[in-house]
Amino acid sequence: NPGPDGQQQRRQKGGITTTGYSLSSPQNCPNGRDHLNLLASLALATGTYGLAHTLGMSGPIAVVAAGMSLGSVRGRTYIAGHSREELQTFWTLIDEVFNALLFLLIGLVIFAITPTWSNCILTLAIIPLAVLARGLSVFLSTVPMHLHPGKDRGRLLSILTWGGLRGGISVALALSLPEGALRDTLLPICYGVVVFTIFAQGLTMERVVHYLYPELGNKA
Numbered sequence: 001n002p003g004p005d006g007q008q009q010r011r012q013k014g015g016i017t018t019t020g021y022s023l024s025s026p027q028n029c030p031n032g033r034d035h036l037n038l039l040a041s042l043a044l045a046t047g048t049y050g051l052a053h054t055l056g057m058s059g060p061i062a063v064v065a066a067g068m069s070l071g072s073v074r075g076r077t078y079i080a081g082h083s084r085e086e087l088q089t090f091w092t093l094i095d096e097v098f099n100a101l102l103f104l105l106i107g108l109v110i111f112a113i114t115p116t117w118s119n120c121i122l123t124l125a126i127i128p129l130a131v132l133a134r135g136l137s138v139f140l141s142t143v144p145m146h147l148h149p150g151k152d153r154g155r156l157l158s159i160l161t162w163g164g165l166r167g168g169i170s171v172a173l174a175l176s177l178p179e180g181a182l183r184d185t186l187l188p189i190c191y192g193v194v195v196f197t198i199f200a201q202g203l204t205m206e207r208v209v210h211y212l213y214p215e216l217g218n219k220a
Contacts (some may be wrong), residue, residue: 035081038090044070102168106194109171113188123186123192130193134164155212162208165197166190 044066052062138160176192177183211214 037087038086041070041091044209106168106171106191106198109175109187109191112175114184115188119185119188120192123189124156126189127193127196130166130197131161131164135148144178158212159209162201162204166194167198170194 045063048062048066049059052059135157138157142157142160170190171187171194174183174187177186
């Protein structure tokens with residue numbers, strides 16, 4: 001087609017071909033392999049999530065498993081050196097951005113909460129239960145460690161228990177409930193527990209560690 005439309009189509013095809021050739025040949029673009037590895041990691045994250053969602057599985061868990069495989073010993077043999085540093089820098093930036101957005105959304109959730117005295121009392125009662133449940137789950141999941149005597153066993157369990165911070169997933173699950181009395185009750189309680197873990201447990205974590213391990217302060 002010699003017309004303008006035909007020329008436009010040829011230019012588009014030429015651009016696609018050139019881009020594909022550059023991506024398929026790392027030496028044809030600056031730091032080509034770094035760019036390819038970055039694109040591959042993005043495709044791995046999005047593709048794994050989409051595949052898991054299509055199969056009716058958990059997308060976040062699938063992406064975590066994919067990331068673990070990428071960070072395994074075999075994955076390190078395929079991506080090493082400067083390429084791995086580029087990947088770590090990119091995904092660290094993504095992590096910081098999404099963490100900032102997460103805490104922003106957690107702060108905005110307060111506008112969807114209608115506080116009542118009963119919810120406040122329930123929240124104060126559930127906070128220690130949540131800490132105890134965290135301690136029980138840590139204890140049961142580390143049963144093999146209890147078979148070996150050691151002085152650090154109790155201190156490690158205490159740190160793992162106090163470090164059980166809640167965040168966006170808990171609030172998101174509460175927000176996903178259908179509107180009604182159950183949602184109006186669980187959302188403020190969940191939000192209160194999340195706020196407690198972030199401010200009370202998160203801000204005192206360093207003090208707890210230094211209290212349980214005073215030798216760390218001496219080394220510093």
